Amino acid sequence: MAIDEEASIPVIDHSAFVLGDECARVKALAEIDRACRDWGFFQLVNHGLGADRLENILQCTRDFFALPLERKLDLVTPMSPIGFLNQSGASGVVDRKEHLLFFGLDHPSVRHNAWPESPHGFRGVVEEMMRECAAFSKLLTRILFEALGLSGDCAREIYNKESGDSFLLPFYPACPPDYEHELVLGQHKDGGILTLLSQLNEVPGLQVLKDDRWITVKPLKNSLVINVGDVMQVWTNGRYKSVMHRVVRRENDRFSMAFFHIPGSSTEIAPLEEFTAHEPPKYRKFVQGEYIQLRMKNRSMGNKAKEVTIEHYAV
Numbered sequence: 001m002a003i004d005e006e007a008s009i010p011v012i013d014h015s016a017f018v019l020g021d022e023c024a025r026v027k028a029l030a031e032i033d034r035a036c037r038d039w040g041f042f043q044l045v046n047h048g049l050g051a052d053r054l055e056n057i058l059q060c061t062r063d064f065f066a067l068p069l070e071r072k073l074d075l076v077t078p079m080s081p082i083g084f085l086n087q088s089g090a091s092g093v094v095d096r097k098e099h100l101l102f103f104g105l106d107h108p109s110v111r112h113n114a115w116p117e118s119p120h121g122f123r124g125v126v127e128e129m130m131r132e133c134a135a136f137s138k139l140l141t142r143i144l145f146e147a148l149g150l151s152g153d154c155a156r157e158i159y160n161k162e163s164g165d166s167f168l169l170p171f172y173p174a175c176p177p178d179y180e181h182e183l184v185l186g187q188h189k190d191g192g193i194l195t196l197l198s199q200l201n202e203v204p205g206l207q208v209l210k211d212d213r214w215i216t217v218k219p220l221k222n223s224l225v226i227n228v229g230d231v232m233q234v235w236t237n238g239r240y241k242s243v244m245h246r247v248v249r250r251e252n253d254r255f256s257m258a259f260f261h262i263p264g265s266s267t268e269i270a271p272l273e274e275f276t277a278h279e280p281p282k283y284r285k286f287v288q289g290e291y292i293q294l295r296m297k298n299r300s301m302g303n304k305a306k307e308v309t310i311e312h313y314a315v
């Protein structure tokens with residue numbers, strides 16, 4: 001598939017939701033609605049996460065991944081997605097990537113998070129950021145519901161009883177010029193409600209599929225990339241799109257941060273009545289935790305198994 005270096009994903013100014021100007025708010029809601037239908041992705045500037053906190057996260061992440069591999073391997077937690085992972089294989093070829101994964105602070109298994117002793121203060125910095133991301137992702141979900149013409153409280157009723165949030169710190173080591181693969185993270189869609197992503201050190205690499213072309217998400221200073229996940233696609237009966245994305249190789253180290261806003265594992269997911277009044281449901285009901293399990297199995301079976309995606313529940 002072709003790569004289009006000219007196009008860019010929509011950029012939306014979050015200050016429209018802060019300043020109390022009703023006209024600006026309505027305009028921004030319309031922009032978000034378009035972006036979620038047409039792209040499944042947008043970049044948010046003037047968002048709520050502090051620039052100094054993002055800088056702290058970048059510093060801690062750099063220091064952690066600079067440790068010798070044996071030290072990082074101390075944080076491997078067998079039979080669990082959390083902790084350190086050296087390589088993953090989301091879609092066949094092994095990803096050239098290391099990561100640290102944590103459950104969000106409201107996740108029922110948060111006590112199982114594994115914390116590095118070094119760098120000093122790591123846990124405090126990450127927990128602070130997780131707290132901010134949790135609040136901000138809830139706010140954004142309410143904004144998306146408003147953009148859909150639903151009441152913001154609707155979100156609260158549907159999924160707020162339990163949390164499945166997780167927080168990921170990926171590190172993509174610089175690729176030598178003769179590195180044989182084009183991708184360092186295989187193409188995939190995110191399985192939750194929405195994802196907040198920061199390209200922490202502003203090294204590009206993230207690409208988004210749009211009309212059969214890969215579009216590079218150019219890092220904008222202090223912006224957040226927001227993308228719609230599979231759950232939002234199901235809730236809206238396909239109106240908002242969970243879109244394929246991937247990370248391509250670079251000759252520089254690349255650091256990013258992702259917060260996955262996910263309903264709790266016992267939450268039942270189905271198209272909302274508001275979107276099935278005039279058309280049949282495109283998905284059957286499923287339980288969030290079951291879908292997460294199927295997706296995890298994908299990973300462990302590598303490219304031999306057929307990947308389970310949200311189409312598994314299509315009717």
Ligand SMILES: O=C(O)CCC(=O)C(=O)O
Pocket residue numbers: 168170185190197199205206245246247256257258
């Ligand atoms: O690191 C990135 O830019 C993207 C990461 C991503 O898409 C993911 O982990 O789901």
Ligand SMILES: [Fe+2]
Pocket residue numbers: 188189190245
């Ligand atoms: Fe992703």
